[in-house]
Amino acid sequence: MKDFFYAIQDLFVNVLLSPMDALKELELENWWAANTISWIFILICMTAVVYWLKQLQIFNKTEAEDKSVSSHSFL
Numbered sequence: 459m460k461d462f463f464y465a466i467q468d469l470f471v472n473v474l475l476s477p478m479d480a481l482k483e484l485e486l487e488n489w490w491a492a493n494t495i496s497w498i499f500i501l502i503c504m505t506a507v508v509y510w511l512k513q514l515q516i517f518n519k520t521e522a523e524d525k526s527v528s529s530h531s532f533l
Contacts, residue, residue, distance in 0.1 A: 485492035517523060 481492055481495065484495070
């Protein structure tokens with residue numbers, strides 16, 4: 459059972475979080491490159507949020523969602 463938890467630790471520390479360690483090392487070598495990578499990720503997330511909000515606006519305009527109240531009879 460102990461080996462199972464060590465395997466989970468090894469997965470997270472050595473595999474899944476290794477890009478964060480690489481970014482940490484890059485920041486010590488070149489501050490501009492590390493911040494450029496961070497800004498690229500921020501721009502990707504902002505683009506995804508804007509796309510999502512536009513899709514929500516399209517669904518609200520077409521009234522594709524059923525907004526009738528039917529969960530409780532007393533409402």
